[in-house]
Amino acid sequence: QVHLVESGGGLVRPGGSLKLSCGASSRVFENYAVGWFRSASGNEREFVAAISWQGGSASYADSVKDRFIISRSGANHTVYLQMNKLEPEDSAVYYCAARLLAGSAYFSPDDYREWGQGTQVTVSS
Numbered sequence: 001q002v003h004l005v006e007s008g009g010g011l012v013r014p015g016g017s018l019k020l021s022c023g024a025s026s027r028v029f030e031n032y033a034v035g036w037f038r039s040a041s042g043n044e045r046e047f048v049a050a051i052s053w054q055g056g057s058a059s060y061a062d063s064v065k066d067r068f069i070i071s072r073s074g075a076n077h078t079v080y081l082q083m084n085k086l087e088p089e090d091s092a093v094y095y096c097a098a099r100l101l102a103g104s105a106y107f108s109p110d111d112y113r114e115w116g117q118g119t120q121v122t123v124s125s
Contacts, residue, residue, distance in 0.1 A: 002029050002114050006096050009119030012086055016123070020081040022096030022116060027077060033102035034079040035112055036070065038092035038121075045095060047107040049081060059104040064090075086123045093118040 008020040022034060035050035049070040051058045058070050069082040079096060097112035106112065 002026055002032060002098055004096050004098060004114055004116035006094065006116040006119040009094060009121045011122045011124065013125050014087055014123055016086050017082070017084045018086065018121060020083065020094055020096075020119060020121075022079040022081075024077045024098075029077045029098070030074050032098035032100055032114070033104060033106065034070075034072065035097045035099070035106060036079075036081050036094060037097060037109055038090075038094045039118075040092040045109045046092075047109075048094070050104040050106060051079060052104040053101055057104040059107070083121070086121075088123045091121060091123045093120050 002024045005023050012018050031053055033053045036048040037045040038048050039045045047061050048064055049060045049068055051070045051072055055072045067085045072079045095118045096116045098114040099112045
């Protein structure tokens, strides 16, 4: 079991960038695949991106492909989501989630057992 903490959210203008972090205090985090999801206005959580536990594969939702980049740092026990060319439609609470010893092809919130508390991203002029 890992305890996840997201950070890096905030208010940004359309076209701007933000970098979200998903951190864990335990080295065991290295054994977990991580997915990012988002929820706008209390709606169901939507898949954004995922990275395998070894970091060798990544998946993206079509809506963020070519704008967002997911990566991980084993040394820092952290997974990042670099968000570029942000649009108002990207505004949501962003959550990271973890699944033990998995690849990146898990797109449903039900596929993940561990969750962070979320961080708010607002894209507005």
